[in-house]
Amino acid sequence: MRRCLIALLGALLLLAAPARAQEKKVLKFGWAQDPQTLSVFLDYDEEDFRVWAINYDLLVNFSPDNLGPAPGIAESWDVSDDKKTVTFHLIKGAKWSDGEPITSKDVKFSLDVLGGNGALFTGYTDNVTSVTTPDAETVVVKTKKPDARIVGGLFLYIIPEHIWGKQSVKSLTTTYKPQMPMVGSGPYVATEFKRNRIIRMEPNPNFRGPKPKFDELQWIKYGSDDAVERALTLGEIDFITEVQPPSFERLGKTKGIKTVKAASPSFTELAFNLCSKEHCPDAKFNPAIQDKTVRQAIAFAVDRDRINEISTRNTAFTGHGILPNFYKDFYAEPEGDLDYPYDPDRAREMLDAAGWKPGDGGIRQKGDQKLSFNLYVRSESQENTQDARLVKEMAAEIGVEFKVQVVSVDKLTELTTQKTDGKPAPDFDTFIWGWGGDPYDPSTLLQLITTSQIGGSSDSFYSNPEYDRLFDEQAGEYDIEKRKPIVKRLVEISQEDLPYLVLTVDPYLQAYRTDALSGVELSCPKPNGDVYCEQVSYAPWATLGPPQPGEEGALSSSSSDDDGGSNGLLFVVIALAAVIVVLLIVLFLRRRRDDDALEV
Amino acid sequence: MNRVLESKRGRFSLAVIALFVFIAIFGSLLAPYDPYASSTDVLAPPSRDHLLGTTEVGSDVLSQLLVGARVSIVVGFAAAVISAVLGAAVGLIGGYFGGLTDKTFDAFENWFLVIPQLPLMVVLARLLNPSLGVLILVIGLTSWAGTGRIVRSQVLTLKERAFVERARALGASDWHIIRRHILPNALPLIFANTVLIVAVAILAEAGLSFLGLGDPSNISWGTMIENGFSAGAPSAGAWWYLIPPGLCITVLVFAIGLLGYVWEQHINPRLQEVGE
């Protein structure tokens, strides 16, 4: 009986060991979260963008050099003199991956329907009054007032009308899932999507650009981030798109793996409650926080470099104002004092001069006001919590007390967005949170502190008519040279008044195997962008390719998979057999012993 | 209590529990570092500086372990007290007065006993945003049924005893009888059961914290395991981060369980009638 069992197991083992030959050039990405449906109307995760950015074009693409406007579905455009009409001339003779022609009908559909209903894509066409298509190769967009986003920031993928247009809007916004292959115009299109398992992308036969060098891109789902990292070190995958900060250094030191730290349009800030009585009659806060001198002193007392070093273990970048350096064209690093270099002595002097004298426990006060503030932070973010504790430590040095309150994100949302009688009534002094902007247009971040966003996305409730005026001006300015100085002025004003003290700029952290990828040129923006312009452009796929001959290491490493697989299997079999054998022996022996009577 | 102290197992379990209570009270004084202080020494194995190594943000594991005892013990005991009071009240009132009250209580008890405990606690904790108080409330409110049932059956037996009849004959009010005659006799049973509920509550708090429903501003053993797991400690082989908190939970619950067992065996021989 036992012999039969072992023979059977042996036969199964033979059947189970698959031999695999890989001739296809495959690049394997690993991630711990994957998209839910890949529908541009439904999904709202970062992961989707990584696939969409390769699958689709925008009307105007982002250039990999500086993220500025580059030809997309539109190869050129004219802005009218009153800046309220933009005429796009579409590329001629282009086809979708399924052979259908790309026409102005697709653009109109995308701008109208996706721009009106997509979870992540509403808002871009807020100012658009009409989209007309005089012919198959022209699209005319008219706006209420000049809106520079129409050329530099219309982050709306152009999707095929002949596929998506067949569904009702209700279906698109509730249950419709895209069919595979996902028809698109980028270098690769998704051909298989098994949720929680794998996404496959294959070259688009009708792609109008240079033929991409890989035969297949795979996005493989793992159970956790550290499983992904282990898979990279073992060679099971070739690329990690989101390396966790604690592992970044370790991976960088691993042989055969290269890590990349690139700037992104996101930051972490310390926000102050600046709501005026007019806007928020029922807000609750310590009035001392609205004293500009106090905020500026705090800014001098907070060593942002050190926060970056400890909180993010140097995987992020020190913050310099509300516009991260990702915005290459518009980035204006604040100069001199406006950058608030670390200077606690200066901070103490400022507070002394303004009459804030240290009182009980070293906390400064003036009259009946004390420099003691609450500092809310989300429990979901270890980094933010760390930032809060560091800020508290540093502020204590100059006599400012922060009482750190770790709360859930729901609670923090409540505190910052609650309303009384329809008017905002925020209940906080300060908090730490983050924001992310769009790739090119600085308005997405600059608008966070405009008066019009009070009651919307403004959580500092800052209101400055001068700022608002300049903001509107640059938002409608299509000429970059004219726009830059206005943006610079806006950053200066925000640094002067400090509704936000931007602590760190978030990074894109990537890692890849050097034996799996060649042709790497960091871009988006050059020279310190990331490896494949994640979420923003498909341009790098023209040069990214398999390793050159001679570097042929384990390209897709299915061999190590097999070894791992059959090794483990062998152990299972042996372990099971051992257990069975032991059980049989024990039972046999016990039978002998039990024949003797036992006392109870 | 003397009999418990006489037994070796009893002494051992009481000593362990006392040790943990001591740590719970003095943990923050004993901790060598601030448990929340981070450093650049991330996921480092045990060393002279850090006897139990460091966490994924460089905090000292030993300090977190010592301070985390407080949450586990406070929640465990508080929830058990609530559960005991609630269960005893329901058991006493239902058992004594009988009738519709008893039938209603019985139905509730049945329901709470059938419904899977952790899923129920999870749902309640998620709906009320997690905090120390919520944890205590949620665990207390879902664990009373066992006590309730036991107390009720004890009350039913006591109700028929001679001294109760005599008291009634003398004109004593119902509440007087409950307070003076029934409750004291039911107390040993309630205590014995509560000891076990403490164990259950500590495990429940750890489980809820592990699932992310613990108090966000306090470290507990459960949150330590959760943080370790989310930070990839298993793959990094960071056993010093994962094993100690779980071990503390195990040892404490083991000691409490052992105490309960000893108590039952030695203190209350009558309990053995009720069946194992």
Place this chain on the structure above:
Amino acid sequence: MSARWLAGKVLAAFLTLIFVLVFNFFLFRVMGDPTAQLARLPRATPEEIQQLRANYGLDKPLLGQFADYVGDTATLDLGISQRTRRPVWDEIGDALPWTLLLVGTGTLLATVIGTWLGIVAATRRASRTDDSLLGFSLFTYAAPEYWIGLILILLFAVAIPLFPAGLQMTPGEEFDSWIAQALDVAQHLVLPATALMLALLGQYFVIMRSSMVDVLTEDFITVKKATGLPWPKVVRRHAVRNALLPLVTLSAIYFGFVMGGIITIETIFSWPGLGLLEYDAITSKDFPMLQGAFLVFSASVILLNLLADCLYFVLDPRVQDA
């Protein structure tokens, strides 16, 4: 007589289920404000919220909403998951087989080993073996099941890479045959099933031991004196079968405990079953999913209890006199 008893149990189960429905409905409607959960996008205007309310039927009176809820549940429409945008029932349907596989394997192992150990301990009552086994069972009860899982991972997946540390299949791999796939799954099943088995072992062992002790105490002396049968025959033929009875019913009762353990074990091993679904729902505050999963958890425990009662009825008619 006996049929009435069974009918009573069925009725009780049905009523409990109804009560779960009522509780579930009111809990989520009253304690969780649906509009806050529905208006996920930060910039939802009041009109959009109004529209959402109408879509979900939230502008009806409470009783009307409850009627809707019952009707929907009867047709297995448990709403749409906020996290994945797929119907809750579909997600549960996908996850259920994996949980059944894990629970089945784990409880089977725990039953077999627990029974065996129970017999060993009962026949050696108050000996050192018995004491150590009791101690061991208390230890596995006291040890959090997710901690046990982590230790298994540290030992058998990281230190000695024998088994995978998570998931149910090797990521990204293609399988040539269903046998290959089954073996891959089996390999991934070993650690989580072992963790579950260890978590349950303590209780199953104690139950088996105590019922065996009861049976042996009352029957052994009588039978042995009367018939002079050899000891092992007595154990095997008579005692084990009688002792198995409580094990059956108590397994069903402990199913509630299994449901709890499943959540944490599947989380540790990223096993795509009902437990991981629950965990994801917790972290993403996906209330429709939480509501649906809670219903399924409760219903399965109720049904299993009923099943156990039926089994008891079939196996031992003596019970209804109790």
